[in-house]
Amino acid sequence: MEQELRKExxxxxxxGKADHIVGFARGSLKFTATPLITREKEEVASLVINPFIVNxxxxxxxEVPGRVxxxxxxxxxxxxxSLIQDNQVSRDDVVIIGVPCxxxxxxxxxEQLVNKDRDEIDDIALQGEKVAVIIGGQKTELPTKEVLxxxxxxxxxxTPQEYDILVGIPTNAIGDKELSLRRIKQLExxxxxxxxxFWKKQLSRCIRCYACRQVCPACFCERCFVEESQxxxxxxxxxxxxxxxxxxIRNIHVAxxxxxxxxxxxxxxxxxxLRSLSKKMSELVDEMFHYQAGIDxxxxxxxxxxxxxxxxDLIM
Amino acid sequence: MATKKIGKxxxxxxxxxxxxxxxxxxxxxxxxxxxxxxWDGIDVSFLDWYRNTVIPCKANFLPSMERMFSFKKNxxxxxxxxxxxxxxxxxxxxxxxxxxxxxxxxxxxTETCEDPYYVSKRKNTVLxxxxxxxxxxxxxxxxxxxKPTESADVDLMFTDIGDEFxxxxxxxxxxxxxxxxxxxxxxxxxxxxxxxxEKAALSDMVIKKVDTKEIAKKLQACFSDxxxxxxxxxxxxxxxxxxxxxxxxFCFDIxxxxxxxxxxxxxxxxxxxxRLYTKMPMENPREEKWRRVRQRVCHKYEFYPMNFDxxxxxxxxxxxxxxxxxxxxxxxxxSLPASATSRSEK
Numbered sequence: 001m002e003q004e005l006r007k008e009x010x011x012x013x014x015x016g017k018a019d020h021i022v023g024f025a026r027g028s029l030k031f032t033a034t035p036l037i038t039r040e041k042e043e044v045a046s047l048v049i050n051p052f053i054v055n056x057x058x059x060x061x062x063e064v065p066g067r068v069x070x071x072x073x074x075x076x077x078x079x080x081x082s083l084i085q086d087n088q089v090s091r092d093d094v095v096i097i098g099v100p101c102x103x104x105x106x107x108x109x110x111e112q113l114v115n116k117d118r119d120e121i122d123d124i125a126l127q128g129e130k131v132a133v134i135i136g137g138q139k140t141e142l143p144t145k146e147v148l149x150x151x152x153x154x155x156x157x158x159t160p161q162e163y164d165i166l167v168g169i170p171t172n173a174i175g176d177k178e179l180s181l182r183r184i185k186q187l188e189x190x191x192x193x194x195x196x197x198f199w200k201k202q203l204s205r206c207i208r209c210y211a212c213r214q215v216c217p218a219c220f221c222e223r224c225f226v227e228e229s230q231x232x233x234x235x236x237x238x239x240x241x242x243x244x245x246x247x248x249i250r251n252i253h254v255a256x257x258x259x260x261x262x263x264x265x266x267x268x269x270x271x272x273x274l275r276s277l278s279k280k281m282s283e284l285v286d287e288m289f290h291y292q293a294g295i296d297x298x299x300x301x302x303x304x305x306x307x308x309x310x311x312x313d314l315i316m
Numbered sequence: 317m318a319t320k321k322i323g324k325x326x327x328x329x330x331x332x333x334x335x336x337x338x339x340x341x342x343x344x345x346x347x348x349x350x351x352x353x354x355w356d357g358i359d360v361s362f363l364d365w366y367r368n369t370v371i372p373c374k375a376n377f378l379p380s381m382e383r384m385f386s387f388k389k390n391x392x393x394x395x396x397x398x399x400x401x402x403x404x405x406x407x408x409x410x411x412x413x414x415x416x417x418x419x420x421x422x423x424x425x426t427e428t429c430e431d432p433y434y435v436s437k438r439k440n441t442v443l444x445x446x447x448x449x450x451x452x453x454x455x456x457x458x459x460x461x462x463k464p465t466e467s468a469d470v471d472l473m474f475t476d477i478g479d480e481f482x483x484x485x486x487x488x489x490x491x492x493x494x495x496x497x498x499x500x501x502x503x504x505x506x507x508x509x510x511x512x513x514e515k516a517a518l519s520d521m522v523i524k525k526v527d528t529k530e531i532a533k534k535l536q537a538c539f540s541d542x543x544x545x546x547x548x549x550x551x552x553x554x555x556x557x558x559x560x561x562x563x564x565x566f567c568f569d570i571x572x573x574x575x576x577x578x579x580x581x582x583x584x585x586x587x588x589x590x591r592l593y594t595k596m597p598m599e600n601p602r603e604e605k606w607r608r609v610r611q612r613v614c615h616k617y618e619f620y621p622m623n624f625d626x627x628x629x630x631x632x633x634x635x636x637x638x639x640x641x642x643x644x645x646x647x648x649x650x651s652l653p654a655s656a657t658s659r660s661e662k
Contacts, residue, residue: 027642029454034642037550055641059553063605108348117367119453205349207371207380207585209556215640227592236571237582238381267640269370269557271347 001099001168002049005071008097008165009044012069018095019066024053031107031118037064047071049167051105051126054149056261058082058217061089068094073101075151077160078259078294079217085294085301086257088220098163100171102126103144103152106266110147114140129174144174151262151275154180162297183276184283199244205270206243208236212264212274213250218257218293225249247274251281256302258282259294318491319503320483326499327481328360331408333497338442339405341376343369352376352407366409367450368632372563373414374421376407377437380560381584384433384570388578401436406493409446413457413630415469417563418443423624424566433583442489445470448518454633456524456646462630464522465515475511482511526646528617528627534652535618542606542661544653549609551641556587558635558643559612564620564628567593588612613648 005023012018025036025046033053036046037060049071057070058079072080077096083089105126107118114121114133123134130141145153152158158173160166187195210226213219225233226246233249235242251258258278265275285291289310291302299305322330334340340355343362350362351371386397410418418438425434448464451457457464467473471490474481482503485491494500503511538544559565569586573579586593588611594602602608620628629645636644 028636028644028647029642032642034644035551060551064550112348117452202347205347207556207560209560209587210590211553211555211557211640214553214555235573235582236569237573237584263640267555267557269349269561269638271349 002047005049005097005099005167006044006047008167009047009069009071010041012095012097013039013041013044017067018069020064021047021069021071022057022060022064023047023071023097024049024055024057027052029119030121031105031124035060049099051102051124052107054104054263054266056215056217056259056263059215059263061094061217062220066093069097070094071097071099072160072163073099073104074155074158074160075101075259075261077162078157079261080294081162081297082257082259082294082301083217083220084297085299086220091297095165096160096163098160098166100159100166100168101152101155101173102171103148103155103158103173105131105147106149108271110142113142113146145176145179148174149262149266150180150183151260151279152180153177154260154279161295181279183273184280187276187280200240202272203243203247204240206238206240206246206272207270208238208243208246209269211267211269212247215263215267216254216258217261218254218259219250221253225253247277251277254278255281255285256289256291257293318485319508320485320494320500321477321480321503321507322483322500323480324363327363328358330497330499331355331360332357333499334406334408334493337404339403341405341407343409352410355408362409366446367448367452368411368414368634370561370634370638372417372561372632372634373407373410374417374563374566376405376441377418377434378421378425378566378568378585381582382433384581384583386578386580390577401433402440404440405437406442406444408444410443410470411448411632412445412462412464412466412469413455413632414563415443415445416462416466416630417632419469420564420620420624420626420628420630421566423626427624442472442493443470444490444493445473447473447475447515448521449476451518451522452633452637454524454636455522455631456526456633457631458519458522459524459526459528460627460629460631463515464518475514477507477510477514480507482507522631524631524633524646526631526649528649531627531649531652532618532621534654535614538653539610539614540661541653545606545610548648548651549606552589552605552609552643553641554589554591554605554608555640556585556589557638557640558645559587559589560585561634561638563630563632563634564616588615613645617649 009021020039021044023036024033026048027034031052035055056076056079058076084091111117121135125132129144131144131147133140153176159170234245260279260282262275331340341352342355343350343366344353350369352373388395425431451464465475467484467486471487473484567586568583570583572581589608594600616628
């Protein structure tokens, strides 16, 4: 699949169909990948596809100039579609190289299960229902469901639905809807006071590095409300109340745009379970407006259209 | 000063003794994120799992947010209340890279100007270093003149020699801490020899090597190479992870909070990666991402050495490990072009 991808990417550059290729290269550390943004024909030879290509590359579409050939997993392609719907990107300026995704390995889960850090592990191989982990010559098998990201377990279209070129054959990732919503269910089962205490504790750790916002393709505002000073919507100081407001407002702003790529949660250096907010928001959007983000590039964006049949209890 | 030793099993007792008159801080994991927190008086399990904290120890002196003072206005006029923080504290287990980081931040907050908030915490703190026994693959301290057993920046230095820790007394403050206890014993010549061989072996465990020779000169040469900086900056997402979690980054922002007639002034971490960091009424000299990326690299390896004769990087590797896009500073340092060959822009 990698060879095919490299060939297609090269062809796009050779034929002038793309000015830049945005894909993944091997990361500098074990079990990591890194975004590759290039116009050098030779560099496409380092493109990779593996269970560690975690980034949502749609993030770069709004800043890379010219026509972009973008490597897209299911979630990435949904984000591309969403950006097209929001007029942030023109469909004509992107060549989507679809990559069927078998689910991404959450290295933090592997670390927990084997009680070792990433760099102490020799090998991790995704083999269908099992993930083989080798440490010091010893092989341990873990159930794939327990080491994939939760958003991958809930992904309904791991093979991109919108693409120009599809590399490899469509897959059905190992899904488990229940497991993917487990933590959200736990929060729903709490009484409001418990839930309040939970988020207070979690958001007390926030240091306002804004990695969640910066990594999010749906956060494309030129200027974020957090940085407004006249009026100042929330304090820039990392107090839990303001951190909570930041996340609440951010989630409302990306409602109908969040494609559940899980990046906000993955990059949080303080392990704040941010997907529990964003996924819940997506569920509500689906429930109230029968709308899923990034599915139909020709449909109006959620917040730009109104149907008389829509729920009215949204309006206070 | 003398070299002593203590059995590993006695550590809880030693910490307990110090805890009676000092606020003892140790590495602790909350939601899998390690940082230096107030010791609970019992748990020393960090001795088994601790490699380094996610939040560097600088946060104990320059917290991510801090109230500078409170103010209010009434009939008598304005009233200002400055929080008094004179608590004596002891931080146990700081790694040599983070201790060096504090020594670097000291230059800004004690030498350039005396920052009362920083200075009061700093002078009331003793640092107990703990040699690394298991450096990460992203650690590169040995490329910056440090080693996993470096003792220069702490008051006492503990090094693992099997069932015991060898303790080096570095400062008078450190020596006093051990003066009145029978928990520690004099180290023998054999202990010293063992520690010496351990230390040599530990330095070899830092596998990542970065050529930092003449790095400031190289950076100067390629400063205006826009093409190069644009290329390396392309995947950066301009978040604050690398700077906030860097043991030597010290930038902060100040803001006031006012509710009716009272409020407070706070300061919190700020980052040169943020676009608004240099925003001024008329212009922004670092509006473009490549300029911000360049600033971060140059500040650490070129400007800081110019000002303080020391590189503002300790090779702790956090920025590499925790970067959302695996932007690896060591790769950038190794790929600097010899001179500005292409489009030149300051």
